[in-house]
Amino acid sequence: MLRFQNRRLTIVGFLGPAVVSLLLVGIAPLVFAVYTSFHRYQLTNLRKIPFIGFDNYLFVLTDEVFWQAMGRTFTLLLISLPIQLALGMGIALLLHKPGLGYLRTLTRLGLVIPMATTYAVVGLLGQVMFNIKYGVVNQLIGFLGVPPVNWLGDPSNAFAAVVFWDIWQWTPFCALVLLAGLTTVPGEVEEAAKLETKNWWKVLRHVQLPFLIPGLTALFILRTADTLKLFDMVFTMTRGGPGSSTELISLLIQRVGFRAFDQGLASAQAIILLILTIVLSMLYIRFFYKEVAQ
Amino acid sequence: MTRADARGRRRALPLGDIALLLLIILFCVFPFYWMVTTSLKTQVVALSAPPVWTFEPTFSNYTTVLFDEKVGASLINSLIVAVFTTALALLLGTPAAYALARFEFKGKRDLWFWFITNRMVSPIVLALPFFLIVRSFGMLDTHIILILIYLTFNLPIVIWICTDQFRSVPKDLDEAAVLDGAGPLRIFWKICLPLAAPGVAVSAIFSFIFSWNELMFALVLTRTAAKTAPAMAVGFMEGYNLPYGKIMATSTLIVIPVVIFALIASKQLVRGLTMGAVK
Numbered sequence: 001m002l003r004f005q006n007r008r009l010t011i012v013g014f015l016g017p018a019v020v021s022l023l024l025v026g027i028a029p030l031v032f033a034v035y036t037s038f039h040r041y042q043l044t045n046l047r048k049i050p051f052i053g054f055d056n057y058l059f060v061l062t063d064e065v066f067w068q069a070m071g072r073t074f075t076l077l078l079i080s081l082p083i084q085l086a087l088g089m090g091i092a093l094l095l096h097k098p099g100l101g102y103l104r105t106l107t108r109l110g111l112v113i114p115m116a117t118t119y120a121v122v123g124l125l126g127q128v129m130f131n132i133k134y135g136v137v138n139q140l141i142g143f144l145g146v147p148p149v150n151w152l153g154d155p156s157n158a159f160a161a162v163v164f165w166d167i168w169q170w171t172p173f174c175a176l177v178l179l180a181g182l183t184t185v186p187g188e189v190e191e192a193a194k195l196e197t198k199n200w201w202k203v204l205r206h207v208q209l210p211f212l213i214p215g216l217t218a219l220f221i222l223r224t225a226d227t228l229k230l231f232d233m234v235f236t237m238t239r240g241g242p243g244s245s246t247e248l249i250s251l252l253i254q255r256v257g258f259r260a261f262d263q264g265l266a267s268a269q270a271i272i273l274l275i276l277t278i279v280l281s282m283l284y285i286r287f288f289y290k291e292v293a294q
Numbered sequence: 295m296t297r298a299d300a301r302g303r304r305r306a307l308p309l310g311d312i313a314l315l316l317l318i319i320l321f322c323v324f325p326f327y328w329m330v331t332t333s334l335k336t337q338v339v340a341l342s343a344p345p346v347w348t349f350e351p352t353f354s355n356y357t358t359v360l361f362d363e364k365v366g367a368s369l370i371n372s373l374i375v376a377v378f379t380t381a382l383a384l385l386l387g388t389p390a391a392y393a394l395a396r397f398e399f400k401g402k403r404d405l406w407f408w409f410i411t412n413r414m415v416s417p418i419v420l421a422l423p424f425f426l427i428v429r430s431f432g433m434l435d436t437h438i439i440l441i442l443i444y445l446t447f448n449l450p451i452v453i454w455i456c457t458d459q460f461r462s463v464p465k466d467l468d469e470a471a472v473l474d475g476a477g478p479l480r481i482f483w484k485i486c487l488p489l490a491a492p493g494v495a496v497s498a499i500f501s502f503i504f505s506w507n508e509l510m511f512a513l514v515l516t517r518t519a520a521k522t523a524p525a526m527a528v529g530f531m532e533g534y535n536l537p538y539g540k541i542m543a544t545s546t547l548i549v550i551p552v553v554i555f556a557l558i559a560s561k562q563l564v565r566g567l568t569m570g571a572v573k
Contacts, residue, residue, distance in 0.1 A: 222567070
């Protein structure tokens with residue numbers, strides 16, 4: 001290891017600025033949010049900010065609207081994640097086949113497009129493509145003989161549109177992560193297994209799967225975190241509507257904080273979301289990571 | 295691997311596989327294609343039911359949004375914010391990454407973990423209190439505020455990618471420099487940073503993309519003067535007669551630079567996006 005005089009000073013000098021700035025922009029607001037959450041803090045009436053203890057928290061924890069938004073968020077996760085993983089696995093296995101040549105490169109580049117598309121723009125595209133009258137989606141399904149669907153005006157159809165874009169945007173990501181996992185399988189092992197059986201499922205289950213666990217773990221953690229964070233695409237496409245059918249948790253907090261101006265309540269919601277995120281991450285790490293860590 | 299490749303090339307590719315791959319590409323690219331073509335339609339053409347696939351393209355939407363609708367100004371705001379927050383993240387993040395890669399000290403793992411797990415926190419959790427703090431300072435609608443809050447996701451990504459990169463720079467170089475009497479700052483600046491340039495560049499691309507794409511903070515913290523392009527695009531969605539062509543022209547202007555950058559960094563894209571979940 002390197003030895004300098006003033007070793008401690010060196011380390012502080014290199015790390016200090018980053019730590020301090022992240023404390024200021026990342027932690028200080030959280031501390032303030034905790035403070036706000038214990039008060040009746042309304043933007044329309046800032047002269048009186050009475051301390052109200054856990055009232056905001058008690059309200060949130062028994063608030064149907066909050067739990068419905070949470071429920072919708074996890075419904076989205078539970079519907080789209082399995083589809084993303086299944087489709088992603090299929091694409092990864094397809095791309096893993098030898099001899100694809102430039103077609104593999106082309107597909108890999110194509111897969112980048114959905115991931116790179118600005119989340120807000122995906123929502124705007126949703127408005128344009130899923131429009132009941134002028135939208136291309138209804139035209140395309142019309143070719144198959146399906147009558148026009150009122151995508152964004154109907155609660156469950158609007159939710160389906162959100163699911164669709166989530167799948168469109170993140171299946172490529174799952175595919176590329178899983179493909180990276182497949183390439184870590186030693187060539188001889190895979191060859192031997194393929195000589196043994198023609199059944200691709202058996203090869204996947206017994207030979208390739210162990211090498212996919214780290215990638216799958218990452219996908220579980222990230223897709224959960226990202227679904228809890230999801231805002232831009234849904235906001236630009238449906239604003240949480242019609243009714244509150246697509247109001248995910250971040251949209252609810254945004255509405256309460258910035259359109260109903262109840263900052264105290266919104267802060268309590270945000271803190272509960274944060275705690276939930278931390279607990280989920282720790283659970284994931286406990287259940288999956290222990291096996292991964294060598 | 296090579297043997298498998300050679301054998302595959304001898305065998306003709308099954309037609310089914312080719313069809314599937316083309317279908318996947320089509321699925322990925324179609325919305326992008328539809329965005330670009332819609333941006334080239336006049337409002338009348340855009341509002342034909344059912345949609346038309348062939349038409350005479352026009353750039354009028356682009357000239358309108360860029361010069362009459364202040365999208366041009368919002369793109370410049372986006373550029374200012376993304377460039378400066380990226381520069382700041384590199385300035386703060388690369389020394390930190392270097393220290394994490396090179397020095398041993400107590401709590402190093404925890405510190406690294408704290409940096410990285412910022413990725414998990416929902417931005418709405420920060421947006422609310424940050425808004426109140428900024429408001430009390432009377433600094434809403436300024437570039438500097440977005441530049442600072444974007445550090446919450448840019449700094450972790452820079453540290454994440456650059457720590458790896460610094461680890462791959464041979465330590466012998468540092469040690470030789472120490473024997474020559476060079477101080478740590480000199481070693482970092484003159485020797486390691488240039489050698490870590492590829493990682494630094496990739497993290498800069500990510501930082502730029504994330505900032506350029508960001509909507510929620512921009513929506514909450516800006517009004518007019520510092521409004522970024524995504525926040526501007528959302529503004530078009532109000533009212534009944536949606537200007538499809540203009541919305542898609544603005545969208546295209548936002549997405550094109552991101553797609554170019556993402557294609558440049560496509561090899562590292564997955565690595566960058568898995569931050570916080572793999573070692």
